[in-house]
Amino acid sequence: MSTAMTSSEHQEPTDRESVLREANQLQINARRARARRTMWVWIGRTVVAVVVIGGWQLLTNYKILDPFFYGQPSSVWGSLVQLFTKGTAFGTIWEQLWVTVQEAIYGFLVGTIAGVIIGILLGSNRYLSDVFNPYIKILNSIPRIVLGAIFIVAFGLGLFPKVLLAAVLVFFAVFFNAYQGVREVDQNLVANVRVLGAGPIQVARHVTIPSAMTWIIASLHTAFGFAIIGALVAEVLGAQKGIGLIISQAQGRFDPNTVFACMVIMAIVTLGAEYLITLLERSVLRWRPPVRSESQSI
């Protein structure tokens, strides 16, 4: 660029050509560098996977780690194949998976809806928030997962206690974000619509809820993980069907490979749900500038 500008006039055409060529070359180089970088990232990722899984396999092969306790990748794969081909003692794996997923989804929905409603309510009402604040802090600090034991005793081995435990775990994750989101609303925006004649409901509709939506959706990523944990733990504590039941049965048979296989299955389910939530996030938060932390897409 600068050479073209400072050069005298009769040299300009050749200079412009060389500038263009230079720019072209720059672009090609940049593309190549980017491709090379992507390749190295993938090589790195593969190396990590090979080292971790291969190391696990080798260490257990040579009995440095006892495969009786720690399982073995090849046997985990074997268990997976067996689960999907031969099924389980309680029916096909798909049936078990569907039960667990169903519990997680119901729990996720109930917990999310309750969390959003109560979060927005307490976030926008100073009095209610002052009254409930200490109780919510107490509830949040108790180990809620233990409630599962009570739910199983109180509501039996069916679907309901699992949904309940999942919902309780989800609720707090969503609630705190909705609450905080409402608190962070730009007061200028509120003043603006109030001056234009908006009542409390219109303020909520046009300002508070859309503004808190960023926070709420961010919480959904972790919330679905919590839903799965809640459903699984409740199943381990007592169930007639579900992945959690397979896990507790495998534990009883000293079979770590099946436990790991179940973990793999649930991880895949969670990744799938995470992907769907990301799609939802993209469509709801279309208005946001594209500069975002990459941590969530990793």
Added chain:
Amino acid sequence: MSPPHTRAPSAPGVPDDPAQIEAIGLTKRFLTPKGNPFTAIHDVSLTVEAGQFCTIVGPTGCGKSTTLAQVSGLDRPSAGSVLVGGRVVDGITEGVSYMFQADSLFPWKTVLRNVSIGPILLGTPKKQAEDLASDWLRRVGLAGFEDRYPHQLSGGMRKRVAMAAALINSPRILLMDEPFGALDVQTKAIMQTELLGLWEELRPTVLFITHDLDEAVALSDKVVIMTSSPGTVKEIFDIGLPRPRGDVQTLRYEPEFVELQSKIWESLKDEVSRAYATTSAAA
């Protein structure tokens, strides 16, 4: 264009004529976070005639924004009262629009939706409100940007959107709290010229806050100097520059402008240095 009868049916009694603003002995006290009372403004009395452009200048923290909040009805005075169009302000004043320094646009709404929110809140049907909004976007030179989101616009463009959103309801009173404070100098001058153009068409009563004396003199009919905290009216200058004023950039070099500007600075100077002394002593 927006003829007066487009004001929505939900606010029938509101005339579109600009309203006189009259503050009488306005005092506002707050409690600081430590629980001490703090007088933000003390005995502010001030009249802005209907259709007048009045600017308030004063040192940082002298209660300029507080005064504006009392006029809008967002806040209640501790003593004294504000009359808008002869009626005491009690609750949100009707027919007011606000413009802040930070752009108070909805980041999740498109430009069109941002502008049409005014009529929609007054109960205008959506289609009609959006037609009116695109008309206003044309007036501020943003036709073709209807579907953009605020983050996709430059600072000056966002200000234009905010201006269209503030003017779309043809307010009786326009309250502007350092609206161009965050803009670069060139963009600021352009926006001032555009604001003057739109204001001369619609003629709402304007109460404008700024720290920029050039801006104050160039835009207003009247400049009010406030003292440092607790804020009260120190002096009022009438700006007799002929209207329409035209381009703000060229106005700045006229001898009458320079003279007024330096007279106002003389008055403001002491307050600014006093406010600075107290804040730096407290810090």
